Amino acid sequence: MIYIGCHLSVTDGYLAMGKTMLAFGGNTLAWFTRNPRGGRTKSAEPGDVRALEELARREHFGPLVAHGSYTMNLCSAKEETRAHRPGDGGGNSAHCRCAESADDAADADYGAAAF
Secondary structure: OOOOOOEOOOOOOHHHHHHHHHHHOOOOOEEEOOOOOOOOOOOOOHHHHHHHHHHHHHOOOOOOEEEOOOOOOOOOOOHHHHOOOOOOOOOOOOOOOEEOOHHHHOOOOOOEEEO
8 A cells, every 4th residue: 555645733733634634635644743943842632642543543544653853863973962851952862762652652752653
């Protein structure tokens, strides 16, 4: 199966992203876990994330992809860049984990997800 999608804004919530993708005729989507150029993570409502997960399952979406910001640099030669912690104002995180469920994706510490 071929999956077609694009980046969508999480501004209106996770379920809204899924509904938008359905309106576009797509069957997957991607979103940034935080502003692409660094900045704070938008908090996620677990119920909203679960609603997207249910819609994606019902509509046979492919894997949904969340990823960290462009400024994330886990391979930096600088220890201070690699050691950056989520939520302390910068764009890098040495503690990114892969989310495998809606509950994981709603956790602001996750930097990448596919579920």
